[in-house]
Amino acid sequence: MANILVFCEAKGGKLKPVSKEMVSAAKTLGGDVHAVVFGEAADAASLGAYGASKVMQIANPELAHYSTEGYAQAAAEIIKGENPLAVIFAATARGRDLAPRTAARVGRPLLTDCVELKLDGGEVLVRRPIYAGKVLMWCKVKGGYGVLSLRPKAFLAVESGGTAQVESRTVSLDASKIRAKVTEEKIAAGAALDVSEADVVVSGGRGLKGPEGFGMIEELAKVLGAAVGASRAVVDAGWRPHSEQVGQTGKVVSPSLYFAVGISGAVQHLAGMTTSRTIVAINKDPDAPIFKVATYGIVGDAFDVVPELTREIGKLRSEG
Numbered sequence: 001m002a003n004i005l006v007f008c009e010a011k012g013g014k015l016k017p018v019s020k021e022m023v024s025a026a027k028t029l030g031g032d033v034h035a036v037v038f039g040e041a042a043d044a045a046s047l048g049a050y051g052a053s054k055v056m057q058i059a060n061p062e063l064a065h066y067s068t069e070g071y072a073q074a075a076a077e078i079i080k081g082e083n084p085l086a087v088i089f090a091a092t093a094r095g096r097d098l099a100p101r102t103a104a105r106v107g108r109p110l111l112t113d114c115v116e117l118k119l120d121g122g123e124v125l126v127r128r129p130i131y132a133g134k135v136l137m138w139c140k141v142k143g144g145y146g147v148l149s150l151r152p153k154a155f156l157a158v159e160s161g162g163t164a165q166v167e168s169r170t171v172s173l174d175a176s177k178i179r180a181k182v183t184e185e186k187i188a189a190g191a192a193l194d195v196s197e198a199d200v201v202v203s204g205g206r207g208l209k210g211p212e213g214f215g216m217i218e219e220l221a222k223v224l225g226a227a228v229g230a231s232r233a234v235v236d237a238g239w240r241p242h243s244e245q246v247g248q249t250g251k252v253v254s255p256s257l258y259f260a261v262g263i264s265g266a267v268q269h270l271a272g273m274t275t276s277r278t279i280v281a282i283n284k285d286p287d288a289p290i291f292k293v294a295t296y297g298i299v300g301d302a303f304d305v306v307p308e309l310t311r312e313i314g315k316l317r318s319e320g
Contacts, residue, residue, distance in 0.1 A: 002085035003032040010041040018090045020050045020157035027051030029119050038063045048164025055166045065182035076105035077171045084145045086124045091149040103147035110147045115154040115275050133271035153254035193227040200257045203229030203246050207262020211239040220310045231263050247272035262302045265290030
């Protein structure tokens with residue numbers, strides 16, 4: 001029986017939340033879900049609750065830190081020893097780097113940034129955006145398995161109450177072909193929540209008039225427990241760091257709630273956030289393109305609307 005192979009991500013000895021989303025998504029296809037974790041994750045067994053029947057922890061010392069060549073080698077070796085119906089990665093920064101290299105090594109087609117999965121007559125169908133997110137297209141992989149990357153937050157992490165067998169194993173690697181290695185990692189103290197992993201994102205655009213306008217964006221994000229995002233124009237102007245950029249050349253997000261404040265809605269930005277479950281747009285231009293994709297729209301000056309919204313949400317939080 002074919003299984004679904006899911007390559008999970010861990011950091012600091014603990015699974016990243018996106019891993020549970022990927023396992024839950026894989027489980028909807030039926031069959032056994034085999035999860036792979038490079039290195040050790042103390043909570044690896046928890047993937048059983050989300051649908052994994054087996055978790056393989058890869059213990060090679062060469063894989064202690066992420067290496068494109070090392071991980072791609074290892075992933076290809078693992079896939080060759082399985083009988084997969086599909087191979088799944090998260091469409092994170094790491095997944096976007098690793099999935100295409102792995103697909104090339106195993107000679108299978110790659111479908112990226114998928115937002116929906118289903119099984120049709122024993123073949124996997126995926127729904128993914130094309131034309132900068134203007135169209136969502138169903139694709140089918142024929143004649144074997146495909147390598148898929150799934151958009152974070154597009155799938156819910158759903159507990160199914162199962163258990164997983166956890167095993168530690170090593171894979172055969174040619175260390176001479178791992179030409180670049182990480183020797184040290186430095187993590188900034190108090191690093192902000194990553195927009196690609198956040199369940200709520202508050203993004204600002206040129207309508208905020210300058211970097212000082214992001215003070216109220218940060219306040220709104222704080223009361224919501226949200227990440228701060230930014231449009232490309234804002235990042236290009238140097239108002240915010242590139243790590244916060246949402247859009248085709250930034251990060252693609254699918255949070256439960258997305259605020260677009262002072263963002264007109266250029267195609268480049270829409271490509272990065274249109275699959276958000278609920279979109280709230282705040283803009284003083286009633287004809288701004290962002291309102292065409294918004295679930296709720298507020299036509300007004302952000303400098304009037306956002307502080308009032310922050311106060312009211314703060315009151316609700318304090319009362320609740």
